[in-house]
Each structure stands twice: as structure tokens, then as C-alpha cells.
Amino acid sequence: MSSFVIEGGHRMRGEITPQGAKNEALEVICATLLTSEKVEIRNVPDILDVANLIRLLADMGVKVEHVAKGAYTFQADAVDLNYLETDDFLRRAGSLRGSVMMTGPLLARFGRAVLPNVGGDKIGRRRLDTHILGFRKLGAEMIYHTARRTGELRAEKLRGTYMLLDEASLTGTANILMAAVMAEGVTTIYNAACEPYIQQLSAMLIRMGAKIAGVGSNLLTVEGVGSLRGTTHTVLPDMIEVGSFIGMAAMTGSDLRIKNVNYNQLGIIPDAFRRLGIQMTQEGDDIHIPTHETYEIETFMDGSIMTIADAPWPGLTPDLLSVILVVATQARGSVLIHQKMFESRLFFVDKLIDMGAQIILCDPHRATVIGLGHRFRLRGGKMTSPDIRAGIALLIAAMSADGTSRMDNIEQIDRGYQHIDQRLNALGACITRVD
Structure with missing residues (x-):
């Protein structure tokens, strides 16, 4: 089995093209x-x-x-x-x-x-x-x-x-x-x-x-x-990878351009990240995410806590809720993540709590995230990738954390993301693959 050793705190800059879906x-x-x-x-x-x-x-x-x-x-x-x-x-x-x-x-x-x-x-x-x-x-x-x-x-x-x-x-x-x-x-x-x-x-x-x-x-x-x-x-560009890169850029304070995303097929994915306070611009068929020193979660119009939930298309795909949850840990404000379709997909949050995230797992389907902003950074640790989407979410957390993290069972990530360590290292990340 292979592992990633991730040195956190590195900002990325440049362009990345999503893989096929x-x-x-x-x-x-x-x-x-x-x-x-x-x-x-x-x-x-x-x-x-x-x-x-x-x-x-x-x-x-x-x-x-x-x-x-x-x-x-x-x-x-x-x-x-x-x-x-x-x-x-x-x-x-x-x-x-x-x-x-x-x-x-x-x-x-x-x-x-x-x-x-x-x-x-x-x-x-x-x-x-x-x-x-x-x-x-x-x-x-x-x-x-x-x-x-x-x-x-x-x-x-x-x-x-x-x-x-x-x-x-x-x-x-x-x-x-x-x-x-x-x-x-x-x-x-x-x-x-x-x-x-x-x-x-x-x-x-x-x-x-x-x-x-x-x-x-x-x-x-x-x-x-x-x-x-x-x-x-x-094959279309992978909308899940596009969403992962949006969250990754904001959480690590990076300046990224995501190329050739087929924007009209992304549905409400960009708006879901905008609800977390992430700024982005559509430039042709690219998405540009500038450096974020901080970002703040919106509330509903009556001032109540924001809820982000998955739903069948054209609702928000459940494959991105793990990433959205992780990105919210470093925002300012609170959000309720409601994963309706799978009852075990939120169980990876205990690893984020070990890293210093403030998360309340209400039940197998709901988690409340209390965003601490970049004033309180996550800390590196040892973790295991339980599935593809939780794996990329934990990788994003480790990239933004203080210190060095080790992630085992990265074959789960390899199932869904091609050469992810090489592509991110080319932009300035510090991820080492070890056997």
C-alpha cells in the first residue's frame, strides 16, 4: 500500500486542467x-x-x-x-x-x-x-x-x-x-x-x-x-474534480485558474462554494479563484444558519459534500452539512476533529461545522483515506494544516483522481508518495 506525506502550508499558483469525468x-x-x-x-x-x-x-x-x-x-x-x-x-x-x-x-x-x-x-x-x-x-x-x-x-x-x-x-x-x-x-x-x-x-x-x-x-x-x-x-471534464480544486484553492490561500471546465454543465456547484464565501470569476470556459486570506459563510435571509445538502441533479452532487465540509472548517461562520444519500460518508470527520476542526456530528447524515477562520489553523496528523471523496477532502485539510501529515490507503484517491500528487506539486504543493 502507498501513502502520502504532505507538508502543509504551501500556497499554489498556476493553471490546472480537470481530468475526464x-x-x-x-x-x-x-x-x-x-x-x-x-x-x-x-x-x-x-x-x-x-x-x-x-x-x-x-x-x-x-x-x-x-x-x-x-x-x-x-x-x-x-x-x-x-x-x-x-x-x-x-x-x-x-x-x-x-x-x-x-x-x-x-x-x-x-x-x-x-x-x-x-x-x-x-x-x-x-x-x-x-x-x-x-x-x-x-x-x-x-x-x-x-x-x-x-x-x-x-x-x-x-x-x-x-x-x-x-x-x-x-x-x-x-x-x-x-x-x-x-x-x-x-x-x-x-x-x-x-x-x-x-x-x-x-x-x-x-x-x-x-x-x-x-x-x-x-x-x-x-x-x-x-x-x-x-x-x-x-468525456466531459470531471465536475467533482473542478469542485475539489475550487475548495482546495480557497482553503490553501492559493491563486488558481481551472481550465476548460465546461462551465454550463457544472450546475449549482460554483454557487455552493460561493455560499461559503469563496470568490471566483468565470473567464471564458475557465474559473479563476484568487488568493483568499479569509472567507465567510453566508446565512439565510432571516439570519439562520446556512444548510448545504445534497440532492438529485440538478441539486448538489453528494460527491462534493466531503470537500465542502472540510473547506468550511477554515471559513468564518457556521454551516450545517446534510448528507442525505449515504449514512457513512460523514464518519471521516473524527479525523478532522483530531486536526483541530470544530465539528459536531449530529447523526450519520448531519454535521455542524463551526468555522474558525485562518486564525486557528488545522494541525497535521496521521490519517487513512476511507473512500475517494473523503480522501481528497482529507488531502485538502492536510495541505492547509500546520506541520506534516501522513495519509495511508491512498489507493482510494487514485481510484478517482489521476496523478493528483504530481499535478498539485507542479503548482507548488509539497506531497510525497511513499510505498
């Missing part, structure tokens, strides 16, 4: 299984989760070529379905939550898929009921093998239907959408997730020949087609 990349790479023709995907982030998914597809018989930096071609014209029964597939797919999105394409094209017991971040229950209920609505049957803890899905022919999703699940919507594009008849998906990732996946599928209406809304109508063709697709 992790969540979108996982979806569109799985979508290449829907056709036997070649698909090229560009701006693919060089991160652990994506690399593991690409290797998994290659071992299934998909022809994968790395044609340029961040660009790959995929051709699934000789998929080995027997590989789905192997212990190697179950082990590797089970360690990668994104592998669950192979199920919809495999079921649509081959009428057969295996749903492993998937892992991923340890942030609380992340059930797959939405996926399974959607597949069943389309006509698939699932047999659960208790000994192997896997679900086997089969369907002679998927048939379009109306469905109301029990939750606006991002991966659930993507999986069901990919199954529905080749189902017989019309499928209506209500309460669908509508994040930019789903919009991008839909646009790619349409270029491949799918018929999808309602893109960008929570009501998708899909008219099934017999086959799909190849295409070329470019």
Missing part, C-alpha cells in the same frame, strides 16, 4: 459492449477504477487499443461469455462497483449477464434493487446463487414497458437505459437520473443509432432498435 467514463466504456463495431472514447481519465474496468473488458475478449493520450478504441466483436462464470471475473468485477453497468449492455445484446457482489467506496448501503427491478420490468429473470453471492440474469427477448424508478439512481438509470435501447417496443423510464453523465451517455447512444427522447429530464422514452453501430465520444 470518472462517472461518465465508466458508463460509456460499458456501453461499448452494445455493438460489434469499433467505438473510440477520448478524454478518458487515467485513474485506477477506469483502468481496472478496461482490463476487465479486455479479458472478456473486447479488443482494446490505447490510440493516444486519454483515447481508447473498443471493439466487442468476440465477447467470451464463459468468462462471466470464472472466479477471476467474479473477484475482479466484485472489487469494482462500476462493473455493475456491464449488466445492461450484456443483457441487451446477448440476453445473459452476471451481476457480481460489487464493492467500491465504504460509504453505507448502496443497493442494486433499482437495477434489478428495471431489468425485471423489461422481461429478464434473475437467479441468485447464494454460495457465490452473484445474480444470473437471462432474457430471451427484452420488451419495452413503462417503469417508475424507486429512486433516481445514476448507475441504475444508466444500466436500464443501456438495456432498453435494444428492447422490443417502447420503454418509458420515469424518475430517471438526469445528470450530465446520463445526458452524455444518451448522446453517445443516439449517435450509435439508439432512439431516446427526453434527454436532460427525468422522463426518458426509448424506442428499441435491432442493433447499434460504432461512434466516437469525448
Whole structure:
């Protein structure tokens, strides 16, 4: 296992370009299984989760070529379905939550898929009921093998239907959408997730020949087609990385320009940071964050304490609440962070309390942060990254702290942020990777 040794107190200056979006990349790479023709995907982030998914597809018989930096071609014209029964597939797919999105394409094209017991971040229950209920609505049957803890899905022919999703699940919507594009008849998906990732996946599928209406809304109508063709697709900049850099710049007193952010796809993310008192300007498609000696959390109009909560898109993504919480510790004022979707995502705050942060963990979903301003800086310490987003939040805390910190289990950060230590060190940070 690797660790970061972080020397706090260094201000950064310069430009940084966000990587391709992790969540979108996982979806569109799985979508290449829907056709036997070649698909090229560009701006693919060089991160652990994506690399593991690409290797998994290659071992299934998909022809994968790395044609340029961040660009790959995929051709699934000789998929080995027997590989789905192997212990190697179950082990590797089970360690990668994104592998669950192979199920919809495999079921649509081959009428057969295996749903492993998937892992991923340890942030609380992340059930797959939405996926399974959607597949069943389309006509698939699932047999659960208790000994192997896997679900086997089969369907002679998927048939379009109306469905109301029990939750606006991002991966659930993507999986069901990919199954529905080749189902017989019309499928209506209500309460669908509508994040930019789903919009991008839909646009790619349409270029491949799918018929999808309602893109960008929570009501998708899909008219099934017999086959799909190849295409070329470019992944959006990662909005979570953009938000992470905004918070990082303010908390470390840095002057940063974030390049080519695709600003119109960021939703309310910039405004969420402005509520913390962070000043930024949009310059073309860049965001400039000047040096902040201090920043002050807003209150509501009646003077009550600000609440920042996650919500399905176009609400605030839950993936940024960990960063917002950390950034608030060095603001002036107080804020209530309400994490609604996952019951274990706020448990990393005990590490921040050890660093000197003033945080009251009200319950598994809510934490009150009492910002001390830069008058009382955090102190360095030893910590472990519990998941991707808490990991980057703790890294930001360590970069702003007095003294030196050590962070273990940084493979969690590598799952979602490419070469983060090298990119930040180029701007003036002091982060050393040790094995």
C-alpha cells in the first residue's frame, strides 16, 4: 500500500486542467459492449477504477487499443461469455462497483449477464434493487446463487414497458437505459437520473443509432432498435474534480485558474462554494479563484444558519459534500452539512476533529461545522483515506494544516483522481508518495 506525506502550508499558483469525468467514463466504456463495431472514447481519465474496468473488458475478449493520450478504441466483436462464470471475473468485477453497468449492455445484446457482489467506496448501503427491478420490468429473470453471492440474469427477448424508478439512481438509470435501447417496443423510464453523465451517455447512444427522447429530464422514452453501430465520444471534464480544486484553492490561500471546465454543465456547484464565501470569476470556459486570506459563510435571509445538502441533479452532487465540509472548517461562520444519500460518508470527520476542526456530528447524515477562520489553523496528523471523496477532502485539510501529515490507503484517491500528487506539486504543493 502507498501513502502520502504532505507538508502543509504551501500556497499554489498556476493553471490546472480537470481530468475526464470518472462517472461518465465508466458508463460509456460499458456501453461499448452494445455493438460489434469499433467505438473510440477520448478524454478518458487515467485513474485506477477506469483502468481496472478496461482490463476487465479486455479479458472478456473486447479488443482494446490505447490510440493516444486519454483515447481508447473498443471493439466487442468476440465477447467470451464463459468468462462471466470464472472466479477471476467474479473477484475482479466484485472489487469494482462500476462493473455493475456491464449488466445492461450484456443483457441487451446477448440476453445473459452476471451481476457480481460489487464493492467500491465504504460509504453505507448502496443497493442494486433499482437495477434489478428495471431489468425485471423489461422481461429478464434473475437467479441468485447464494454460495457465490452473484445474480444470473437471462432474457430471451427484452420488451419495452413503462417503469417508475424507486429512486433516481445514476448507475441504475444508466444500466436500464443501456438495456432498453435494444428492447422490443417502447420503454418509458420515469424518475430517471438526469445528470450530465446520463445526458452524455444518451448522446453517445443516439449517435450509435439508439432512439431516446427526453434527454436532460427525468422522463426518458426509448424506442428499441435491432442493433447499434460504432461512434466516437469525448468525456466531459470531471465536475467533482473542478469542485475539489475550487475548495482546495480557497482553503490553501492559493491563486488558481481551472481550465476548460465546461462551465454550463457544472450546475449549482460554483454557487455552493460561493455560499461559503469563496470568490471566483468565470473567464471564458475557465474559473479563476484568487488568493483568499479569509472567507465567510453566508446565512439565510432571516439570519439562520446556512444548510448545504445534497440532492438529485440538478441539486448538489453528494460527491462534493466531503470537500465542502472540510473547506468550511477554515471559513468564518457556521454551516450545517446534510448528507442525505449515504449514512457513512460523514464518519471521516473524527479525523478532522483530531486536526483541530470544530465539528459536531449530529447523526450519520448531519454535521455542524463551526468555522474558525485562518486564525486557528488545522494541525497535521496521521490519517487513512476511507473512500475517494473523503480522501481528497482529507488531502485538502492536510495541505492547509500546520506541520506534516501522513495519509495511508491512498489507493482510494487514485481510484478517482489521476496523478493528483504530481499535478498539485507542479503548482507548488509539497506531497510525497511513499510505498
